[in-house]
Amino acid sequence: MxxxxxxxxxxxxxxxxxxxxxxxxxxxxxxxxxxxxxxxxxxxxxxxxxxxxxxxxxxxxxxxxxxxxxxxxxxxxxxxxxxxxxxxxxxxxxxxxxxxxxxxxxxxxxxxxxxxxxxxxxxxxxxxxxxxxxxxxxxxxxxxxxxxxxxxxxxxxPGLLFYNAAALEAAGVDVDDIETYDDLLEAAREYQAAVPGSGPIHLEQSAFLGQLQLEMYASQLGTSIADENGELRLDSPEYEQILGFLDTVAQEGLGTRAEYLGPTDIATLESGQQVFYPWAQWFSFATEQLLPETRGDWRAMPLPAWESGGARSGAMxxxxxxxxxxxxxxxxxxxxxxxxxxxxxxxxxxxxxxxxxxxxxxxxxxxxxxxxxxxxxxxxPLESLGGQDLWEVATEAGAEIPGSVPTPTWWAGAVDYLGNNVQRMLDGDLTPAEVISMSTADIQTNLVDRQ
Missing domain, CATH: 3.40.190.10 (Periplasmic binding protein-like II)
Incomplete structure (x- = not known):
């Protein structure tokens, strides 16, 4: 449903x-x-x-x-x-x-x-x-x-990190060590070493959802695509850090590129090839209805922080x-x-x-x-999460979401530029810096200036 x-x-x-x-x-x-x-x-x-x-x-x-x-x-x-x-x-x-x-x-x-x-x-x-x-x-x-x-x-x-607890335990990866995104990268490397050929971290292949997830990461850092006046602020250290993380996952082969809950996504989640899913709380639906083979193996925790002590959730x-x-x-x-x-x-x-x-x-x-x-x-509590109290996890994560700003009227239109350029970066065709510079120029010219 x-x-x-x-x-x-x-x-x-x-x-x-x-x-x-x-x-x-x-x-x-x-x-x-x-x-x-x-x-x-x-x-x-x-x-x-x-x-x-x-x-x-x-x-x-x-x-x-x-x-x-x-x-x-x-x-x-x-x-x-x-x-x-x-x-x-x-x-x-x-x-x-x-x-x-x-x-x-x-x-x-x-x-x-x-x-x-x-x-x-x-x-x-x-x-x-x-x-x-x-x-x-x-x-x-x-x-x-x-x-x-x-x-x-x-x-x-609230954004949460869903993870296959059974698969990670079998591989000897301790999720309690994950506090930052650098820790998540290290955990993915450990899992891949134990399970060769796996792509532990989800990389979203939909341009729209990829941009929505990007904004979840930005929300953690207290920023967004535009400021309270609708002015672009993509060209920032925060977006450089986020895109750098995604680029590292792609370049090191630490991710599974798939559309949210599409056939490839479900197959790799069920097979244990994909075990980390940083996503909004609504991913819980998948654990209940779409992943019968791993039902009960999944858990949820707060997102990693971008820096030690930083916010552990963002809005998606x-x-x-x-x-x-x-x-x-x-x-x-x-x-x-x-x-x-x-x-x-x-x-x-x-x-x-x-x-x-x-x-x-x-x-x-x-x-x-x-x-x-x-x-x-x-x-x-959800049986699909091994009886975990998702209410407690989600409400505590929700309380950490920083304040935001109004969503610009052109946000959905920006997918043609930012969302697509992120996909080109994951393809290896653009660098994070090029995603920022090209998206900024195109959104400014084709969306912001035409209001």
């Missing part, structure tokens, strides 16, 4: 890559104080709000999770009818917002796309204000633009809920999302055991910190 969720997410992002860049200039600009005030959503007043709302989600496991939570929502708000629709958001949202026809009241959207639609969305600063201090800073940052907040934060997707992906200004009942849609994310009954319905995830939704953790309490798990 999570593979369906991830595949749909990638499809939406790919289809929307150019769309969001164009759409960013289609709506009304947000400028004067009066105009800004008119775009700030206010919560409904009255003790018995009523009406109908239309909510768009993508088909898949999360659609089913949110759909099941509507019953709990209606226990609190019995007079609000929720029309929950599975929609090809990447293919439909742009035209809907431009034409203003049949606009939904709320939409589930990837964080990297929120900024591109901001001109058409409610600024949620006022309704989110009571909760801001208790939301993971990174999630607030990526949903912010020009002083406004345009998404209700959903999940936090994530989604939020947006509320279009043309929606008929946006204020009621806010109540729906407020319930799901900030009400204990709501976030327990989402993350706790349900028909879709009998042990609870374990592919992310809540971005609302009271819900992500390490001592109060919402999902159960």
């Amino acid at each position: 999570h593979l369906s969720r991830s595949s749909t997410r990638l499809g939406a992002l790919g289809a929307a890559a150019v769309v969001t860049i164009a759409l960013a200039g289609c709506g009304p600009s947000i400028g004067s104080d009066d105009e800004a005030d008119s775009t700030r959503l206010q919560a409904p007043t009255g003790d018995s709000p009523s009406g109908e709302i239309t909510i768009w989600d993508r088909e898949g496991d999360l659609f089913e999770v949110f759909d099941a939570a509507i019953e709990a929502f209606n226990e609190k708000y019995p007079d609000i009818v929720v029309n929950h629709e599975a929609v090809d958001i990447g293919g439909k949202l742009q035209n809907t917002l431009i034409t203003g026809t049949d606009v939904p009241d709320g939409v589930f959207l990837d964080d990297s796309l929120v900024a591109g639609f901001a001109d058409h969305l409610w600024d949620l600063s006022d309704v989110l204000d009571p909760y801001l201090a208790d939301i993971a800073p990174q999630k607030v940052d990526v949903n912010s633009l020009d002083g406004g907040i345009y998404g209700v934060p959903f999940d936090l997707d 992906g994530g989604a939020s809920f947006i509320l279009p200004r043309e929606g008929e009942n946006s204020e009621l849609a806010w109540l729906f999302y407020e319930f799901l994310m900030f009400d204990e009954a709501g976030y327990t319905a989402v993350y706790g055991p349900n028909e879709v995830y009998p042990g609870g939704l374990n592919t992310s953790i809540p971005s609302y910190l009271p819900a992500a309490d390490p001592s109060n798990p919402l999902f159960e």
Whole structure:
């Protein structure tokens, strides 16, 4: 089910890559104080709000999770009818917002796309204000633009190092020695010596996912492709260090080059050729559903730090809920999302055991910190991880994610340059320095300067 969720997410992002860049200039600009005030959503007043709302989600496991939570929502708000629709958001949202026809009241959207639609969305600063201090800073940052907040934060997707504990133990590699990425390289060398022909570390072959993973590494170092003003900052010591690490893995043959959970990826994970997977928490789905031969052999730990004592996690992906200004009942849609994310009954319905995830939704953790309490798990330990308490590992890792900045509207379009150039580096055609210089020039000329 999570593979369906991830595949749909990638499809939406790919289809929307150019769309969001164009759409960013289609709506009304947000400028004067009066105009800004008119775009700030206010919560409904009255003790018995009523009406109908239309909510768009993508088909898949999360659609089913949110759909099941509507019953709990209606226990609190019995007079609000929720029309929950599975929609090809990447293919439909742009035209809907431009034409203003049949606009939904709320939409589930990837964080990297929120900024591109901001001109058409409610600024949620006022309704989110009571909760801001208790939301993971990174999630607030990526949903912010020009002083406004345009998404209700959903999940936090901490990066973790998944590893095949059984295979590593058989090879005599002690994962407790891995604290930095240099340690990870050394562990990979040890494993390869014990298992000739293996490629212990995952190297992502998808240009989009490779760029997303690159940003996870950058997040650990407190940086990203652009600063808070949308100015490029690829040309930096941080990106030199990250690309240098990936280049070392490729040049020394310490990695397995494969697309995330594609046939080659799964085959090498099952055979013990690939034993280290630095990825977002949602890789847990693979250990449960796609790796039957090594089920129970896998474990998760915090990512290695780039320097001793550095952050042991970074954000990789994530989604939020947006509320279009043309929606008929946006204020009621806010109540729906407020319930799901900030009400204990709501976030327990989402993350706790349900028909879709009998042990609870374990592919992310809540971005609302009271819900992500390490001592109060919402999902159960995973048998596929040998009974490990992934909740504890993920919530502690999530707490180490540094703050971020708004995602630039051109992020998805940058895959044509940065994402592809990283792949060329892994092919041996470019050096890390060339990836930085070429990507910087192309993104600046073709994306940033054309806004």
